[in-house]
Amino acid sequence: MSAPAVTDAERAAAGRWLVKHGVEVPTLTDLLVLRLGFRGGARPPGWWRWIVPAILVMCAANVGYLCLAFLPGVRGEELTGGGYLFFLMIFLQLSNWLPVRVRDRQARALPGTRAIERRPGFAMGGWDIAALLVTFGGGTALAVTILVTTPFRTYAWSWLGLLALGGVVTAMILTGILRRPVIAEDETSLAVDAAVRLQDLLIAMPAVYAVPVLFDPMTDNAQPPGYTPWLMGYAALAVATQVVAGFVNWRRSRLILAAVA
Template identity: 45%
Template sequence: MSTEAERKTAATWLAKRGISVTEPTELLALRLGVRRGARPPGYWTGIGWLVTVTAVSSFGLAFLPLLPGVAMSDVPEGRLTVVMFAVVLLANRLPIRWADRRAAAWLGDRRLDRPRPSWRAVLNGWYLASLVVTFGGGAALGVAMAVSGSVWAVLWLGLLAAAAAVVGVVLAGVLRRPVLAEDEGSLAVDAATRSGDVLLVLPSMFALPVVADLATTNRQPHEFTPWLIGYVVLAVGTQVIGVVVHRRRRPALPVDGDYEATR
Protein backbone atom coordinates (compact mmCIF):
# COMPACT_ATOMS: atom_id res chain seq x y z
CA MET A 1 0.00 0.00 0.00
CA SER A 2 1.11 3.55 -0.65
CA THR A 3 2.26 5.84 2.14
CA GLU A 4 0.70 9.20 3.01
CA ALA A 5 3.80 10.95 1.65
CA GLU A 6 3.43 9.11 -1.66
CA ARG A 7 -0.24 10.06 -1.95
CA LYS A 8 0.46 13.73 -1.23
CA THR A 9 3.37 13.99 -3.63
CA ALA A 10 1.46 12.07 -6.32
CA ALA A 11 -1.33 14.65 -6.04
CA THR A 12 1.29 17.38 -6.46
CA TRP A 13 2.64 15.65 -9.59
CA LEU A 14 -0.86 15.57 -11.07
CA ALA A 15 -1.59 19.17 -10.07
CA LYS A 16 1.48 20.39 -11.96
CA ARG A 17 -0.03 18.78 -15.07
CA GLY A 18 -3.45 20.37 -14.63
CA ILE A 19 -5.20 17.52 -12.80
CA SER A 20 -6.60 18.37 -9.36
CA VAL A 21 -7.36 15.47 -7.00
CA THR A 22 -7.87 15.18 -3.27
CA GLU A 23 -6.43 11.69 -3.15
CA PRO A 24 -5.01 9.89 -6.20
CA THR A 25 -5.74 6.26 -7.00
CA GLU A 26 -3.51 3.68 -5.36
CA LEU A 27 -1.72 2.88 -8.61
CA LEU A 28 -0.91 6.53 -9.24
CA ALA A 29 0.19 7.07 -5.64
CA LEU A 30 2.60 4.14 -5.88
CA ARG A 31 4.03 5.33 -9.18
CA LEU A 32 4.00 9.11 -8.92
CA GLY A 33 4.90 9.75 -5.30
CA VAL A 34 8.54 8.81 -5.79
CA ARG A 35 8.73 11.02 -8.87
CA ARG A 36 8.05 14.04 -6.67
CA GLY A 37 10.46 13.10 -3.91
CA ALA A 38 8.62 10.58 -1.72
CA ARG A 39 10.89 7.76 -0.52
CA PRO A 40 9.55 4.24 -1.09
CA PRO A 41 10.24 1.44 1.42
CA GLY A 42 13.83 0.22 1.14
CA TYR A 43 15.07 3.50 -0.29
CA TRP A 44 17.80 4.12 2.25
CA THR A 45 19.02 0.53 2.02
CA GLY A 46 19.48 0.99 -1.71
CA ILE A 47 21.25 4.30 -1.20
CA GLY A 48 23.54 2.58 1.29
CA TRP A 49 24.55 0.09 -1.40
CA LEU A 50 25.19 2.91 -3.85
CA VAL A 51 27.40 4.69 -1.32
CA THR A 52 29.35 1.47 -0.84
CA VAL A 53 29.82 1.00 -4.58
CA THR A 54 30.92 4.64 -4.88
CA ALA A 55 33.49 4.25 -2.13
CA VAL A 56 34.89 1.04 -3.62
CA SER A 57 35.02 2.53 -7.15
CA SER A 58 36.72 5.69 -5.94
CA PHE A 59 39.21 3.67 -3.90
CA GLY A 60 40.02 1.55 -6.94
CA LEU A 61 40.52 4.58 -9.19
CA ALA A 62 42.97 6.02 -6.68
CA PHE A 63 45.29 3.08 -7.41
CA LEU A 64 45.33 3.45 -11.20
CA PRO A 65 48.88 4.90 -11.13
CA LEU A 66 50.08 1.58 -9.66
CA LEU A 67 49.20 -0.28 -12.86
CA PRO A 68 52.13 -1.22 -15.10
CA GLY A 69 52.94 1.54 -17.57
CA VAL A 70 50.61 4.06 -15.92
CA ALA A 71 51.91 7.27 -14.36
CA MET A 72 49.95 9.77 -12.31
CA SER A 73 50.21 12.18 -15.24
CA ASP A 74 48.31 9.65 -17.40
CA VAL A 75 45.24 9.42 -15.15
CA PRO A 76 42.23 11.49 -16.30
CA GLU A 77 41.36 14.30 -13.90
CA GLY A 78 37.64 13.69 -14.41
CA ARG A 79 37.64 10.04 -13.31
CA LEU A 80 35.83 10.68 -10.03
CA THR A 81 33.35 12.95 -11.79
CA VAL A 82 32.37 10.02 -14.03
CA VAL A 83 31.72 7.91 -10.92
CA MET A 84 29.72 10.72 -9.31
CA PHE A 85 27.56 11.21 -12.42
CA ALA A 86 26.90 7.46 -12.64
CA VAL A 87 25.90 7.30 -8.98
CA VAL A 88 23.59 10.31 -9.30
CA LEU A 89 21.95 8.69 -12.33
CA LEU A 90 21.40 5.43 -10.44
CA ALA A 91 20.26 7.22 -7.27
CA ASN A 92 17.57 8.99 -9.30
CA ARG A 93 16.51 5.95 -11.30
CA LEU A 94 16.52 3.07 -8.81
CA PRO A 95 13.78 4.44 -6.47
CA ILE A 96 11.53 4.87 -9.51
CA ARG A 97 12.24 1.30 -10.57
CA TRP A 98 11.42 0.01 -7.08
CA ALA A 99 8.20 2.04 -6.98
CA ASP A 100 7.12 0.71 -10.38
CA ARG A 101 7.75 -2.86 -9.21
CA ARG A 102 5.52 -2.26 -6.19
CA ALA A 103 2.87 -0.82 -8.50
CA ALA A 104 3.10 -3.80 -10.88
CA ALA A 105 2.73 -6.25 -7.97
CA TRP A 106 -0.28 -4.34 -6.64
CA LEU A 107 -1.87 -4.13 -10.10
CA GLY A 108 -1.52 -7.84 -10.81
CA ASP A 109 -3.77 -9.21 -13.55
CA ARG A 110 -5.84 -5.98 -13.68
CA ARG A 111 -3.14 -4.45 -15.85
CA LEU A 112 -4.28 -3.32 -19.28
CA ASP A 113 -2.86 -5.44 -22.07
CA ARG A 114 -1.24 -2.69 -24.10
CA PRO A 115 2.08 -2.80 -25.97
CA ARG A 116 4.76 -0.46 -24.74
CA PRO A 117 5.55 2.39 -27.15
CA SER A 118 8.42 2.03 -29.59
CA TRP A 119 11.68 3.70 -28.64
CA ARG A 120 11.21 5.85 -31.73
CA ALA A 121 8.07 7.31 -30.15
CA VAL A 122 9.93 8.17 -26.94
CA LEU A 123 13.35 9.40 -28.10
CA ASN A 124 13.79 12.26 -30.56
CA GLY A 125 16.57 12.55 -33.11
CA TRP A 126 18.51 15.21 -31.21
CA TYR A 127 18.57 13.08 -28.07
CA LEU A 128 19.84 10.12 -30.09
CA ALA A 129 22.46 12.35 -31.69
CA SER A 130 23.76 13.32 -28.26
CA LEU A 131 23.91 9.66 -27.28
CA VAL A 132 25.86 8.74 -30.42
CA VAL A 133 28.22 11.72 -30.13
CA THR A 134 28.95 11.12 -26.43
CA PHE A 135 29.77 7.45 -26.67
CA GLY A 136 30.34 6.72 -30.37
CA GLY A 137 32.22 9.93 -31.09
CA GLY A 138 34.04 9.71 -27.77
CA ALA A 139 35.13 6.15 -28.50
CA ALA A 140 36.39 7.13 -31.95
CA LEU A 141 38.45 9.96 -30.47
CA GLY A 142 39.72 7.72 -27.69
CA VAL A 143 40.88 5.04 -30.13
CA ALA A 144 42.61 7.65 -32.30
CA MET A 145 44.46 9.02 -29.27
CA ALA A 146 45.30 5.56 -27.98
CA VAL A 147 46.78 4.59 -31.35
CA SER A 148 49.05 7.61 -31.05
CA GLY A 149 50.39 6.13 -27.81
CA SER A 150 48.33 7.99 -25.18
CA VAL A 151 47.85 6.03 -21.95
CA TRP A 152 45.44 8.79 -20.84
CA ALA A 153 43.21 7.92 -23.79
CA VAL A 154 43.17 4.22 -22.88
CA LEU A 155 42.05 5.03 -19.33
CA TRP A 156 39.49 7.52 -20.60
CA LEU A 157 38.09 4.87 -22.96
CA GLY A 158 37.64 2.56 -19.96
CA LEU A 159 35.72 5.24 -18.07
CA LEU A 160 33.60 5.99 -21.14
CA ALA A 161 32.79 2.29 -21.59
CA ALA A 162 31.69 2.00 -17.95
CA ALA A 163 29.52 5.12 -18.32
CA ALA A 164 27.99 3.76 -21.53
CA ALA A 165 27.09 0.53 -19.73
CA VAL A 166 25.32 2.43 -16.93
CA VAL A 167 23.45 4.67 -19.38
CA GLY A 168 22.51 1.68 -21.54
CA VAL A 169 21.09 -0.31 -18.63
CA VAL A 170 19.11 2.62 -17.25
CA LEU A 171 17.79 3.76 -20.63
CA ALA A 172 16.82 0.23 -21.61
CA GLY A 173 14.94 -0.09 -18.33
CA VAL A 174 12.88 2.99 -19.16
CA LEU A 175 12.17 2.04 -22.77
CA ARG A 176 11.47 -1.66 -22.15
CA ARG A 177 9.33 -1.20 -19.07
CA PRO A 178 5.88 -2.77 -19.58
CA VAL A 179 2.84 -0.52 -19.57
CA LEU A 180 1.46 -0.17 -16.03
CA ALA A 181 -2.14 0.98 -16.30
CA GLU A 182 -5.62 -0.05 -15.24
CA ASP A 183 -7.66 2.55 -17.17
CA GLU A 184 -7.28 5.35 -19.69
CA GLY A 185 -6.19 7.87 -17.05
CA SER A 186 -3.35 5.72 -15.71
CA LEU A 187 -2.46 4.81 -19.31
CA ALA A 188 -1.88 8.49 -20.05
CA VAL A 189 0.15 8.80 -16.85
CA ASP A 190 2.24 5.80 -17.93
CA ALA A 191 3.12 7.56 -21.19
CA ALA A 192 3.93 10.79 -19.33
CA THR A 193 6.16 9.06 -16.78
CA ARG A 194 8.05 7.16 -19.48
CA SER A 195 8.68 10.46 -21.26
CA GLY A 196 9.76 12.12 -18.02
CA ASP A 197 12.00 9.25 -16.94
CA VAL A 198 14.01 9.54 -20.16
CA LEU A 199 15.14 13.01 -19.06
CA LEU A 200 16.80 11.46 -16.02
CA VAL A 201 19.27 9.95 -18.49
CA LEU A 202 21.40 12.72 -20.01
CA PRO A 203 24.26 11.02 -21.88
CA SER A 204 26.20 14.22 -22.56
CA MET A 205 27.04 14.66 -18.89
CA PHE A 206 29.62 11.90 -19.39
CA ALA A 207 31.38 14.04 -22.01
CA LEU A 208 31.84 16.85 -19.50
CA PRO A 209 34.59 15.22 -17.35
CA VAL A 210 36.99 15.73 -20.27
CA VAL A 211 36.81 19.46 -19.49
CA ALA A 212 38.72 18.85 -16.24
CA ASP A 213 41.83 17.87 -18.18
CA LEU A 214 41.35 20.51 -20.87
CA ALA A 215 41.07 23.26 -18.27
CA THR A 216 43.78 22.16 -15.83
CA THR A 217 46.53 19.60 -16.39
CA ASN A 218 46.30 19.16 -20.19
CA ARG A 219 47.04 15.46 -19.82
CA GLN A 220 45.27 14.71 -23.08
CA PRO A 221 47.35 14.64 -26.30
CA HIS A 222 47.64 18.32 -27.17
CA GLU A 223 47.08 17.82 -30.90
CA PHE A 224 43.61 16.45 -30.06
CA THR A 225 42.60 19.39 -27.87
CA PRO A 226 40.48 21.14 -30.56
CA TRP A 227 38.75 17.84 -31.34
CA LEU A 228 37.96 17.23 -27.68
CA ILE A 229 36.55 20.75 -27.29
CA GLY A 230 34.36 20.21 -30.34
CA TYR A 231 33.30 16.83 -28.96
CA VAL A 232 32.10 18.31 -25.67
CA VAL A 233 30.33 21.23 -27.36
CA LEU A 234 28.58 18.94 -29.85
CA ALA A 235 27.52 16.40 -27.20
CA VAL A 236 26.12 19.05 -24.86
CA GLY A 237 24.58 21.12 -27.66
CA THR A 238 22.64 18.24 -29.19
CA GLN A 239 21.55 17.21 -25.70
CA VAL A 240 20.17 20.65 -24.87
CA ILE A 241 18.19 20.74 -28.12
CA GLY A 242 17.02 17.19 -27.50
CA VAL A 243 15.70 18.07 -24.04
CA VAL A 244 13.83 21.13 -25.39
CA VAL A 245 12.24 19.06 -28.16
CA HIS A 246 11.42 16.28 -25.74
CA ARG A 247 9.66 18.62 -23.33
CA ARG A 248 7.57 20.11 -26.12
CA ARG A 249 6.48 16.61 -27.14
CA ARG A 250 5.55 15.60 -23.59
CA PRO A 251 2.14 13.90 -23.71
CA ALA A 252 -0.69 15.76 -21.96
CA LEU A 253 -3.07 14.11 -19.51
CA PRO A 254 -6.75 13.94 -20.55
CA VAL A 255 -8.83 16.01 -18.13
CA ASP A 256 -11.62 13.41 -18.13
CA GLY A 257 -9.37 10.59 -16.92
CA ASP A 258 -10.00 8.70 -13.68
CA TYR A 259 -7.29 9.89 -11.29
CA GLU A 260 -9.23 10.14 -8.02
CA ALA A 261 -9.45 7.28 -5.53
CA THR A 262 -12.96 6.04 -4.93
CA ARG A 263 -14.14 5.71 -1.35
Protein backbone atom coordinates in the same frame (compact mmCIF):
# COMPACT_ATOMS: atom_id res chain seq x y z
CA MET B 1 -0.20 -10.66 -2.14
CA SER B 2 -0.79 -7.42 -0.19
CA ALA B 3 -0.56 -4.06 -1.87
CA PRO B 4 2.65 -2.13 -1.19
CA ALA B 5 2.34 0.63 1.37
CA VAL B 6 2.36 4.19 0.13
CA THR B 7 3.30 7.08 2.38
CA ASP B 8 1.42 10.33 2.88
CA ALA B 9 4.46 12.13 1.45
CA GLU B 10 4.26 10.06 -1.74
CA ARG B 11 0.53 10.69 -2.04
CA ALA B 12 1.03 14.43 -1.63
CA ALA B 13 3.95 14.43 -4.11
CA ALA B 14 1.90 12.50 -6.68
CA GLY B 15 -0.91 15.02 -6.30
CA ARG B 16 1.50 17.91 -6.82
CA TRP B 17 2.93 16.20 -9.92
CA LEU B 18 -0.54 15.91 -11.45
CA VAL B 19 -1.46 19.50 -10.60
CA LYS B 20 1.85 20.76 -12.00
CA HIS B 21 1.14 18.94 -15.26
CA GLY B 22 -2.46 20.14 -15.43
CA VAL B 23 -4.09 16.74 -14.88
CA GLU B 24 -7.18 16.40 -12.69
CA VAL B 25 -8.26 13.02 -11.33
CA PRO B 26 -11.34 12.34 -9.21
CA THR B 27 -9.48 9.80 -7.07
CA LEU B 28 -5.75 9.52 -6.56
CA THR B 29 -5.30 5.75 -6.86
CA ASP B 30 -2.43 3.74 -5.42
CA LEU B 31 -1.30 3.03 -8.97
CA LEU B 32 -0.73 6.72 -9.63
CA VAL B 33 0.83 7.26 -6.19
CA LEU B 34 3.34 4.45 -6.72
CA ARG B 35 4.31 5.76 -10.12
CA LEU B 36 4.40 9.49 -9.36
CA GLY B 37 5.39 9.75 -5.70
CA PHE B 38 9.14 9.50 -6.20
CA ARG B 39 8.99 11.34 -9.51
CA GLY B 40 7.21 14.14 -7.63
CA GLY B 41 9.95 14.44 -5.04
CA ALA B 42 8.95 12.03 -2.25
CA ARG B 43 11.14 9.17 -1.07
CA PRO B 44 9.69 5.65 -0.76
CA PRO B 45 10.11 3.69 2.50
CA GLY B 46 13.60 2.32 3.02
CA TRP B 47 15.14 4.20 0.10
CA TRP B 48 18.07 5.31 2.28
CA ARG B 49 19.28 1.80 3.09
CA TRP B 50 21.33 1.45 -0.07
CA ILE B 51 22.79 4.98 -0.02
CA VAL B 52 25.68 4.29 2.37
CA PRO B 53 26.76 1.04 0.62
CA ALA B 54 26.51 2.81 -2.74
CA ILE B 55 28.71 5.67 -1.53
CA LEU B 56 31.27 3.17 -0.22
CA VAL B 57 31.27 1.34 -3.56
CA MET B 58 31.69 4.65 -5.41
CA CYS B 59 34.65 5.61 -3.21
CA ALA B 60 36.21 2.14 -3.59
CA ALA B 61 35.81 2.34 -7.38
CA ASN B 62 37.58 5.70 -7.44
CA VAL B 63 40.42 4.38 -5.26
CA GLY B 64 40.73 1.35 -7.53
CA TYR B 65 40.86 3.60 -10.56
CA LEU B 66 43.62 5.73 -9.04
CA CYS B 67 45.55 2.57 -8.14
CA LEU B 68 45.85 1.83 -11.85
CA ALA B 69 48.72 4.33 -11.80
CA PHE B 70 50.86 1.75 -9.98
CA LEU B 71 50.49 -0.93 -12.65
CA PRO B 72 53.50 -1.64 -14.91
CA GLY B 73 53.49 0.39 -18.09
CA VAL B 74 50.87 2.84 -16.85
CA ARG B 75 51.82 6.52 -16.84
CA GLY B 76 49.85 7.69 -13.82
CA GLU B 77 50.08 11.36 -14.69
CA GLU B 78 48.18 10.62 -17.92
CA LEU B 79 45.16 8.96 -16.30
CA THR B 80 42.22 11.16 -17.11
CA GLY B 81 41.55 13.18 -13.98
CA GLY B 82 37.77 13.10 -14.27
CA GLY B 83 37.45 9.50 -13.10
CA TYR B 84 35.65 10.32 -9.87
CA LEU B 85 33.17 12.42 -11.86
CA PHE B 86 32.23 9.37 -13.91
CA PHE B 87 31.58 7.40 -10.72
CA LEU B 88 29.57 10.31 -9.30
CA MET B 89 27.42 10.44 -12.44
CA ILE B 90 26.78 6.70 -12.17
CA PHE B 91 25.79 7.10 -8.51
CA LEU B 92 23.38 9.94 -9.35
CA GLN B 93 21.83 8.04 -12.25
CA LEU B 94 21.23 4.90 -10.21
CA SER B 95 19.98 6.82 -7.16
CA ASN B 96 17.21 8.19 -9.38
CA TRP B 97 16.58 5.08 -11.43
CA LEU B 98 16.43 2.33 -8.80
CA PRO B 99 13.57 3.81 -6.70
CA VAL B 100 11.60 4.46 -9.90
CA ARG B 101 12.17 0.87 -11.01
CA VAL B 102 11.12 -0.56 -7.64
CA ARG B 103 7.92 1.50 -7.40
CA ASP B 104 6.98 0.76 -11.02
CA ARG B 105 7.34 -2.97 -10.38
CA GLN B 106 5.18 -2.65 -7.30
CA ALA B 107 2.56 -0.77 -9.30
CA ARG B 108 2.69 -3.48 -11.95
CA ALA B 109 2.14 -6.15 -9.28
CA LEU B 110 -0.94 -4.58 -7.67
CA PRO B 111 -3.47 -7.31 -6.80
CA GLY B 112 -6.46 -8.03 -8.98
CA THR B 113 -6.83 -6.76 -12.53
CA ARG B 114 -6.05 -3.13 -11.86
CA ALA B 115 -2.95 -2.97 -14.04
CA ILE B 116 -3.25 -3.40 -17.80
CA GLU B 117 0.01 -4.37 -19.48
CA ARG B 118 0.90 -4.02 -23.14
CA ARG B 119 4.06 -3.28 -25.04
CA PRO B 120 4.79 0.44 -25.36
CA GLY B 121 5.62 2.36 -28.49
CA PHE B 122 9.19 3.44 -29.15
CA ALA B 123 9.83 6.32 -26.73
CA MET B 124 13.20 7.58 -27.93
CA GLY B 125 13.24 10.32 -30.52
CA GLY B 126 15.88 11.39 -33.00
CA TRP B 127 17.49 13.86 -30.60
CA ASP B 128 17.78 11.18 -27.89
CA ILE B 129 19.60 8.93 -30.35
CA ALA B 130 21.77 11.86 -31.45
CA ALA B 131 22.79 12.53 -27.84
CA LEU B 132 23.78 8.87 -27.46
CA LEU B 133 25.79 8.86 -30.67
CA VAL B 134 27.58 12.13 -29.92
CA THR B 135 28.44 11.14 -26.34
CA PHE B 136 29.56 7.57 -26.78
CA GLY B 137 30.28 7.39 -30.49
CA GLY B 138 32.03 10.76 -30.61
CA GLY B 139 33.92 10.09 -27.38
CA THR B 140 35.07 6.70 -28.58
CA ALA B 141 36.23 8.13 -31.91
CA LEU B 142 38.24 10.84 -30.15
CA ALA B 143 39.79 8.41 -27.66
CA VAL B 144 40.77 5.94 -30.38
CA THR B 145 42.27 8.76 -32.43
CA ILE B 146 44.36 9.81 -29.43
CA LEU B 147 45.34 6.18 -28.86
CA VAL B 148 46.66 5.61 -32.38
CA THR B 149 48.12 9.01 -33.20
CA THR B 150 49.74 10.20 -29.96
CA PRO B 151 51.93 8.73 -27.22
CA PHE B 152 49.21 9.51 -24.65
CA ARG B 153 47.99 5.92 -24.61
CA THR B 154 47.20 5.88 -20.88
CA TYR B 155 44.97 8.91 -21.26
CA ALA B 156 43.14 7.31 -24.18
CA TRP B 157 42.45 3.86 -22.70
CA SER B 158 41.54 5.26 -19.27
CA TRP B 159 38.97 7.55 -20.89
CA LEU B 160 37.71 4.71 -23.08
CA GLY B 161 37.23 2.47 -20.05
CA LEU B 162 35.30 5.09 -18.10
CA LEU B 163 33.19 5.92 -21.15
CA ALA B 164 32.39 2.23 -21.61
CA LEU B 165 31.33 1.94 -17.96
CA GLY B 166 29.01 4.92 -18.35
CA GLY B 167 27.65 3.39 -21.54
CA VAL B 168 26.79 0.14 -19.77
CA VAL B 169 24.87 1.96 -17.02
CA THR B 170 23.07 4.16 -19.55
CA ALA B 171 22.16 1.13 -21.69
CA MET B 172 20.78 -0.68 -18.64
CA ILE B 173 18.54 2.26 -17.75
CA LEU B 174 17.39 2.84 -21.33
CA THR B 175 16.60 -0.85 -21.76
CA GLY B 176 14.47 -0.75 -18.62
CA ILE B 177 12.58 2.30 -19.88
CA LEU B 178 11.98 1.02 -23.40
CA ARG B 179 11.10 -2.56 -22.43
CA ARG B 180 8.87 -1.65 -19.49
CA PRO B 181 5.28 -2.71 -20.20
CA VAL B 182 2.54 -0.11 -20.17
CA ILE B 183 0.98 -0.04 -16.70
CA ALA B 184 -2.44 1.60 -16.66
CA GLU B 185 -5.98 1.23 -15.39
CA ASP B 186 -7.76 4.03 -17.29
CA GLU B 187 -7.13 6.77 -19.83
CA THR B 188 -5.48 9.06 -17.29
CA SER B 189 -2.99 6.49 -16.05
CA LEU B 190 -2.36 5.47 -19.66
CA ALA B 191 -1.38 9.04 -20.51
CA VAL B 192 0.72 9.26 -17.35
CA ASP B 193 2.54 6.08 -18.36
CA ALA B 194 3.48 7.56 -21.74
CA ALA B 195 4.51 10.88 -20.18
CA VAL B 196 6.72 9.43 -17.46
CA ARG B 197 8.38 7.14 -19.99
CA LEU B 198 9.50 10.23 -21.88
CA GLN B 199 10.53 12.04 -18.71
CA ASP B 200 12.45 9.00 -17.45
CA LEU B 201 14.78 9.42 -20.42
CA LEU B 202 16.21 12.37 -18.49
CA ILE B 203 17.48 9.92 -15.86
CA ALA B 204 19.54 8.19 -18.53
CA MET B 205 20.77 11.39 -20.20
CA PRO B 206 24.02 10.20 -21.77
CA ALA B 207 25.61 13.63 -22.16
CA VAL B 208 26.53 13.68 -18.46
CA TYR B 209 29.38 11.35 -19.42
CA ALA B 210 30.79 13.91 -21.85
CA VAL B 211 31.21 16.54 -19.14
CA PRO B 212 34.04 14.90 -17.08
CA VAL B 213 36.39 15.15 -20.07
CA LEU B 214 36.52 18.91 -19.37
CA PHE B 215 38.22 18.24 -16.04
CA ASP B 216 41.66 17.81 -17.60
CA PRO B 217 41.70 20.96 -19.76
CA MET B 218 40.46 22.96 -16.77
CA THR B 219 42.91 21.55 -14.19
CA ASP B 220 46.02 19.42 -14.76
CA ASN B 221 46.19 19.36 -18.58
CA ALA B 222 46.64 15.60 -18.76
CA GLN B 223 45.11 15.61 -22.25
CA PRO B 224 47.37 15.51 -25.35
CA PRO B 225 48.51 18.92 -26.62
CA GLY B 226 46.33 20.21 -29.41
CA TYR B 227 43.28 18.18 -28.41
CA THR B 228 41.81 20.68 -25.96
CA PRO B 229 39.55 22.39 -28.54
CA TRP B 230 38.35 19.00 -29.76
CA LEU B 231 37.53 17.81 -26.25
CA MET B 232 35.73 21.02 -25.36
CA GLY B 233 33.80 20.99 -28.63
CA TYR B 234 32.83 17.36 -28.08
CA ALA B 235 31.47 18.08 -24.58
CA ALA B 236 29.62 21.20 -25.75
CA LEU B 237 28.00 19.37 -28.67
CA ALA B 238 26.91 16.47 -26.46
CA VAL B 239 25.38 18.78 -23.84
CA ALA B 240 23.65 20.93 -26.47
CA THR B 241 22.16 17.86 -28.14
CA GLN B 242 20.98 16.57 -24.76
CA VAL B 243 19.33 19.89 -23.91
CA VAL B 244 17.38 19.82 -27.18
CA ALA B 245 16.38 16.19 -26.56
CA GLY B 246 15.15 17.06 -23.07
CA PHE B 247 13.11 19.99 -24.36
CA VAL B 248 11.55 17.92 -27.14
CA ASN B 249 10.61 15.14 -24.70
CA TRP B 250 9.15 17.70 -22.29
CA ARG B 251 6.98 19.07 -25.09
CA ARG B 252 5.88 15.58 -26.11
CA SER B 253 4.92 14.67 -22.55
CA ARG B 254 2.98 17.93 -22.09
CA LEU B 255 0.99 17.25 -25.27
CA ILE B 256 0.18 13.72 -24.09
CA LEU B 257 -1.06 14.93 -20.72
CA ALA B 258 -2.97 17.86 -22.24
CA ALA B 259 -5.21 15.35 -24.03
CA VAL B 260 -6.58 14.10 -20.67
CA ALA B 261 -6.40 17.37 -18.73
